[in-house]
Amino acid sequence: MRSDDKLIKDCLSGNKQAQxxxxxxFSGVLFGICLRYARNRAEAEDLLQDAFIKxxxxxxxxxxxxxxEGWLRRLVVNLAINFRRDYLKQFFVNTEAGLPDAEAAEASDASDMTFIPREKLLQMIxxxxxGYRMVFNxxxxxNLSHHQIAELLEISENTSKTQLMKARKRLRLMVEAELAMNKISVKS
Incomplete structure (x- = not known):
């Protein structure tokens, strides 16, 4: 197996086997990123195809x-953000006033989600x-800050915090419902 550097150089010289x-x-890890940002599998596949073209x-x-790999990940995340940016603007509600528990939601613990199979958690996300999904992801x-998210999505930091809080709240409800169906209690 070629090193990344050798593989890149071979790709740049037009070697189809290297491409x-x-x-x-890298398609597996990048597809995972696409799945997190896409609304469904078909959209994730389209994003992955666009990503490799880019x-x-x-x-x-x-x-x-x-x-x-970090460069590839950043490129795919940026592509997904740009793909959704205009579409998302209609879903963001300006929450400049903020909600008092937005900061508390930021510090909340998501350890309950470890009981949910990864595929099921991905479906929930x-x-x-x-808007919730983009900010959550x-x-x-x-690992972007609310300031960075606000700049990338052209929203306020409070909107980012509120969208995250609401995403976590919805996920918690979905996790609780899933665990209840499986008769597993959730920590509060």
Whole structure:
């Protein structure tokens, strides 16, 4: 197996086998990111296809500094954000006044979700309204601050905090319902 650097150089020289190998090596992890941001599997597949088109067209801009997988992840996240940005604007409710428990929600513990199978939890996240899902993914999976999320989505920080709080509340209700069906109690 080629190193990432060798694989990139071979891709840049037009080696089709290297391009296929790059796709095979990273498509799984990148598809996981697409699934988190997409409304459904078909949309995630479209995002992944668009991502690889962008990856191959921008591969020369990598620069061999830092992690190649990190560069790929950031590219896919940015693509997903841009894909949804205009669509999402209609779902955000301006909450400049904020809610008093928005900060508390930020500090809440999501350890209850460890009892839910990963696939089921992914389905729950995908079922969130677009605005909630985007903020939740960016905060939880991409480790972005509310300030960064606000800038990327062109919303206020309070809106980001509120969307996260609402996403967590909905997820908690879904988790509680799932655990109740399986007769498992949820910590409060």
């Amino acid at each position: 296929y190998e790059l796709y095979q090596r 990856i191959f067209s921008r591969l020369d801009s990598f620069g061999f500094k830092g992690s190649f 995908q079922s969130l309204p677009d 960016m905060y939880v999976f991409e």
